[in-house]
Amino acid sequence: MITKNIFKYLAACFVCCGLSVAFTSCSSDEDPFFSASEDDYPRIINTDLPEGKGGEPAALPSIERTTNFTCEVIVTPVHYTTVTWFVDDEQVGEGLKIDVPVLAGDHLVKVVATTTKGLSTYRLLSLNVRPAADDPELAKDGRSRWLTIGTTTTIDCKNVKNNVTKVFIGKTEASNVSYADGKLTFDIPSMDEGEYMVSIEADGMRYGCGVFTVSVDEYVDPGIKETTIWEGAVDINWGDANVFLSSEEMADVPVGATVRLVYEIFDAEYHALRITNQDWSSDIVPQIDGFENQPNPFEFEFTADMKGIADAKGMLITGFGYKLTKVVIVEGVAPAETTVWEGDPVDINWGDANVFISPEEMANVPVGATISLQYEIITAEYHALRITNQDWSSDIVPQIDGFENQPNPYEFTYTADHKAIADAKGMLITGFGYKLTKVTYK
Secondary structure, X not given: OHHHHHHHHHHHHHHHOOOOOOOOOOOOOOOHHHHOOOOOOOEEOOOOOOOOOOXXXXXXXXXXXXXXXXXXXXXXXXXXEEEEEEEOOEEEEEOOEEEEOOOOEEXXXXXXXXXXXXXXXXXXXXXXXXXXXXXXXXXXOOOOOEEEOOOEEEEEEEOOOXXXXXXXXXXXXXXXXXXXXXXXXXXXXXXXXXXXXXEEEEOOEEEEEEEEEEEOOOOOOOOEEEEEEEEEXXXXXXXXXXXXXOHHHHOOOOOOOEEEEEEEEOOOOOOEEEEEOOOOOOOOEEEEEOHHHOOOOEEEEOOHHHHHHHHHHOEEEEEEEEEEEEEEEEEEOOOOOEEEEEEEEEEEEOOOEOXXXXXXXXOOOOXXXXXXXXXXXXXXXXXXXXXEOOOOOOOOEEEEEOHHHOOOOEEEEOOHHHXXXXXXXXXXXXXXXXXXXXXXXX
């Protein structure tokens, strides 16, 4: 038994050192690795391929688009098992090793091990592929990344040398693709709603451009709340056909909100709008003749005087020569949080490991925004934060020692001076003794 244990130890040492040694006389029925047969259930036994938790795939180290995705698995029973590799449900290889290019973006890798007897197991992994520095890039704001089915969209597109010839939403190809002056235009086809990777064919190559939302709904700014308080179809005709919203229905409409009327003009001898109260004694919007020349939808700001009228005797929408279809209340809400950097956590260590956000990535951050750094304090001899520019010549946040005593997330207001620095030479987040995980603004 001592001899067998020594043999196992030596064999393990040779494997860890990358050496291949054949031993044939010491296998035993007591050792499942050596004795596994085609009747046994397959196993993936890599220690460097983590297993996910809670149904979520485990994360592989991220790579750049110019670097192939390479990986190798160890399976048992090795002589009776076939390994198949899938990226986003598409088979990309077969065998113990994989070495394939993958488009930029977030991908789901599935490794399936199947024996000759049809027994199978698999492992799910997530893979982030970073775009190369000069890859074509589509705008990242929420409106640009919302694709409404059946419409035509135009998106800002950078780093295209000549032309974009194709657009793919998942595996579905978009139609009527055109590119000019840094703008990409295409029609969104009929397809299932959901989140899809969008890729483009530009300058003869295929590039991943990140995840987009496909929906039947129009985009709504996350900083705006829209509430429909009435919907229908009424041919407005003075006293014969109006829309009345009671005091109770108007009670929650705040001062400063925008009241939006959606309507259709139809043939009539004239067109007029008037918004008054229940007994026509106080106008909210005095009569507008020539209503066919007004914007559609028609909008007005709900003032304190208007609210006083509506809270007392409701709001009556009347006039002549148009069909009212919807009344919407539009309110500003707290601005949505936007991510400007997120990736593998970086152990910040002065010149050796920092996070740099380019001037282009900082361009959309407005003056007055709150920038938030999410981080984890790690064991170190000291902890410090400094936010500066690319060549360390102008500080956005001067060095803070004792950073472990700061709030988490760490937040600061983005001033005009900060913006001038970042727009010229980007924003470098440095220091020592903490792990940076995310940078956002709102």
